[in-house]
Amino acid sequence: MKKLLLSSIAFVFLLTSCGSKQKGELTGVQGKKWYPEKPYGMELIPRGSFIMGKSEEDQGKLLNAPTKTVTVRSFYMDDTEITNSEYRQFVEWVKDSIVRTKLAILADELGIGPEEGGIGDYAFKDADTTRASVYDKYMLDNYSGMGETGYEGRALSKDEDLVWNTSDYPDEYYTEIMDSIYLSEEESYNGQRTIDVKSLKYKYSWMDIEAAARASVKGNKSRKDFIRTEEVEIYPDTTVWIRDFSYSYNEPMHNDYFWHDAYSEYPVVGISWQQAKAFCNWRTKFKNDDNKSRNRQFVNQFRLPTEAEWEYAARGGIEGGTYPWGGPYVISDTGCFMANFKPQRGDYAADAALYTVEAKSYEPNDFNMYNMAGNVSEWTNSSYDPSAYDYVSTMNPNGGDSSNTRKVIRGGSWKDVAYFLQVSTRDYEYADSARSYIGFRTVQDYMGEEDSTQ
Known part of the structure; x- marks a missing residue:
């Protein structure tokens, strides 16, 4: 009986070892094949360090952006602001x-x-x-x-x-x-x-990783305590075109700007910070649903850029530049305005645009980013604190604070003077507010790409 038992064990061992592809070696767990790809409509912003903040005179005397050398990791960023057409895809879905x-x-x-x-x-x-x-x-x-x-x-x-x-x-x-x-x-x-x-409400869940990580040392809470559920009305607030400007006739923009095909390639506005975050979640889901159907590994999340990422991308690799094109002037050598803003003595149309312009207007910066100055201000993921630069990390700095409803906006807009177009100028708006001059673009962390030589 004992011989029979030993024979059975030996037979099982023989079958197991013969069927093993690892041959006893440490080969690692093989998951789904990963197909890294450059996200559609995005440009790669290479990792690097830069001097964040105002290296030139702070004409606004706000003193909220002292110089600080920081380093950011590589990431992809939309080369334009999210357009009406792209946001309509979200609404239609x-x-x-x-x-x-x-x-x-x-x-x-x-x-x-x-x-x-x-x-x-x-x-x-x-x-x-x-x-x-x-x-x-x-x-x-x-x-x-x-x-x-x-x-x-x-x-x-x-x-x-x-x-x-x-x-x-x-x-x-x-x-x-x-x-x-x-x-x-x-x-x-x-x-x-x-x-x-x-x-038209979009409901989604996300996990507050930062809160979970900081609470883990206490060990009194479970994973479900950090899962947040959001339900957001996602249609743009078209009334901003009238509410933002008293005693001003902007009814045509209210009626047509978001839905009419004439404005499809213009940046979407009337979007709150919460709506921009919901769009990022949907964009991730939309891509991963397709990857799931193809049996491909999921991509990492699309999100709003941190304030540091936004400034780094806006500078385009130019150290000490005042604007995305580097120089201290808003007019080119040929006498043309370099961005869509309110120039001179408040002449909105002097730059050939009264309101917004198409997202791919004017020349891009050296990272191939369009309209990082002017057109519309852009939401970032960072909360606004005038003294944030004094305490944020020098590595991937982010002044995120869920209790602070003031969120940083960057880049200036079609209705702003040149000071707000400077790459180092900080401004803010409340997270639940929507404006006719605030839009957004998304980013995604870089995780490699296909080898084009093979």
């Missing part, structure tokens, strides 16, 4: 998801599945359990009914296109859902049906 969710929930309540057509074509994918995987069935059996609505985690069907033409609605249930996302007749005029933009 949210609108599509909300409608599909409403249709799926009603189909579920009515017990209508894909086989019955109509609203059933938009039922949750797990409604047809004959085609569901073992995992889908397990999740449905064990997690159905959990969450705020009871429908969290259930997969939406995207096999059918949404129908927007009222004459083509498939049934009365579909009509009921579509009618719920529009404003009532009392709130409409000129016979136009208008989407209720307040219903």
Whole structure:
């Protein structure tokens, strides 16, 4: 009996060793193949050190940007501000998801599945359990009914296109859902049906890593204590064009700027800091959903730049430059203005633009960044503290403070004088505010790229 047992063990060992690809060597865990790629519409900002702050006279006498030598890691940055067209993609995705969710929930309540057509074509994918995987069935059996609505985690069907033409609605249930996302007749005029933009909310979760790391030494909290959930109305505040300027006729900008194709390549404005953060989360999700479908490894998150990253990118590698183009003047050798701002004695149109200009206007700096001065000011991830430079780290400095609602904006805008266009000038706005002169661009940490020589 003992010989039989030993023989069995030896046989198992033989099978295990023969089937091993490592041959007893330390080869590491092999995960998914990683396909590093340059993000679309972004430029690589190489790591480096620079003197952050005002090396020239502070004409504003704010004394909030003393010189400080800092170093930042490599990162990708959008070569332009996020445009109306790009932000509309976010809005359309949210609108599509909300409608599909409403249709799926009603189909579920009515017990209508894909086989019955109509609203059933938009039922949750797990409604047809004959085609569901073992995992889908397990999740449905064990997690159905959990969450705020009871429908969290259930997969939406995207096999059918949404129908927007009222004459083509498939049934009365579909009509009921579509009618719920529009404003009532009392709130409409000129016979136009208008989407209720307040219903366009993006909900997401994120983990407060910094808070978790600082609290870990105490050891009294679990991971879930640091998971934050946000729900943000994501449609731009178009009324900023009127509210920002009293006794000024800007109604055409309110009516047309965000949605009309004539302004597609102009920077989006009327976006709060919270909305910009929500966009970053969505952009990460949008890319990773595609990577998941291709069985590719996820990319790291898109985010707002820190104040130091923004200034480093704006300088374009030029030490001691006043503006992104390096020189101390806002007019070129040929007599042309170098950016979109309020020049001379308040002549908005002297630089050939009254409001904003297209995102790829004027010459880019040496990092190929467009409009790092003027056009629109840009949100950063950093909180504003006039004495921040005295205490932030010299390595990847960031004055992040969740309790401080004043967020740094940089670059100046179409309505600002030249002082605010300087790469070292600091300004701020409250995180929940939206303005006709504030936009944003995103960054992503650099993690390598494909070897073009192979």
